[in-house]
Amino acid sequence: MSFDEMDVDTIWMDGEFVDWDDANIHVLTHGLHYGTGVFEGVRCYDTENGPAIFRWEEHLDRLYESCKPYDLEIQHDPEELTEATKELIRRQDLGGCYIRPIAYYGYDSLGVSPGDCPTETTIAAWPWGAYLGEDALENGVEVMVSSWRKHSSSQIPTNAKTTGLYVNSLLAGEEARRNGFVEAIVLNKEGNVAEGPGENIFLVRDDEIYTPGLAESILDGITRDTVITLAEEMGYTVHDDATISRGELNTADELFFTGSAAEVTPIRQVDNVEIGNGSRGPVTEEIQTAFFDLVERRTDDHEEWFEYVEE
Numbered sequence: 252m253s254f255d256e257m258d259v260d261t262i263w264m265d266g267e268f269v270d271w272d273d274a275n276i277h278v279l280t281h282g283l284h285y286g287t288g289v290f291e292g293v294r295c296y297d298t299e300n301g302p303a304i305f306r307w308e309e310h311l312d313r314l315y316e317s318c319k320p321y322d323l324e325i326q327h328d329p330e331e332l333t334e335a336t337k338e339l340i341r342r343q344d345l346g347g348c349y350i351r352p353i354a355y356y357g358y359d360s361l362g363v364s365p366g367d368c369p370t371e372t373t374i375a376a377w378p379w380g381a382y383l384g385e386d387a388l389e390n391g392v393e394v395m396v397s398s399w400r401k402h403s404s405s406q407i408p409t410n411a412k413t414t415g416l417y418v419n420s421l422l423a424g425e426e427a428r429r430n431g432f433v434e435a436i437v438l439n440k441e442g443n444v445a446e447g448p449g450e451n452i453f454l455v456r457d458d459e460i461y462t463p464g465l466a467e468s469i470l471d472g473i474t475r476d477t478v479i480t481l482a483e484e485m486g487y488t489v490h491d492d493a494t495i496s497r498g499e500l501n502t503a504d505e506l507f508f509t510g511s512a513a514e515v516t517p518i519r520q521v522d523n524v525e526i527g528n529g530s531r532g533p534v535t536e537e538i539q540t541a542f543f544d545l546v547e548r549r550t551d552d553h554e555e556w557f558e559y560v561e562e
């Protein structure tokens with residue numbers, strides 16, 4: 252859905268709440284030219300106790316960590332970003348929504364070296380439904396193994412959520428969609444399974460769960476961590492340091508994506524091969540149910556993962 256169709260009117264920009272239509276930056280902003288920004292994608296869920304931001308602390312930690320390789324220096328402490336985000340949700344009367352904090356090199360000069368470019372920080376929030384569609388959550392998606400490989404973590408820090416990284420995600424995702432698929436799977440430089448363009452990936456085989464390890468050039472996903480925790484609590488053996496070959500995708504009992512945007516999305520087909528019986532598998536469904544019960548607060552478990560917006 253286009254922003255123009257949404258009932259949103261405010262964006263937080265470095266300490267100010269600005270009208271949505273006035274939230275502008277200069278065309279010579281460093282981050283626009285060189286992809287020198289870091290960002291987060293966070294979901295806030297509508298619960299009985301009002302809007303609750305899921306794993307906000309971990310997202311904030313990752314935002315500040317992502318700054319490190321680029322020497323970006325967010326000029327606001329975590330408490331200020333937290334207050335700004337809650338106020339943004341309150342002011343716009345949002346219930347469930349998606350939150351997008353971003354910090355980037357701003358306007359001063361345009362050498363690749365950022366020189367005196369300031370680190371600018373903004374936060375926006377808007378309603379956002381199921382990332383790959385409502386149908387995807389229930390019936391799963393068809394995905395294509397992209398011909399684009401993921402950059403290796405020796406070429407660019409893949410554990411930092413950097414704006415520039417997402418041109419690779421765009422290439423992979425759009426290639427898949429041009430070929431009639433919903434999403435891509437991206438292999439790493441070694442040819443093993445890394446992740447989706449904006450998702451981590453899990454494989455189920457013989458009732459055990461596997462996900463590529465951090466050395467496979469993946470983002471250290473917060474939903475990945477959530478699912479590992481939930482699955483272990485449910486009694487599953489989770490191999491969270493796996494190396495998964497391309498061929499193992501085809502013979503998996505089940506596959507699913509995880510991500511703040513994608514939540515827990517089953518994968519029903521890879522290229523021309525149906526996975527399992529070609530629909531959402533039982534382990535995926537069990538984990539998906541546990542995940543939505545958790546984030547929509549139908550359980551009291553993991554209260555520590557929620558930041559409530561109302562006082």
Ligand SMILES: Cc1ncc(COP(=O)(O)O)c(C=O)c1O
Nearest residue numbers: 449450451470472473474510511
């Ligand atoms: C490349 C990539 N991998 C994995 C993920 C999943 O991470 P998280 O669960 O923290 O949203 C994302 C989304 O942020 C992503 O962009």
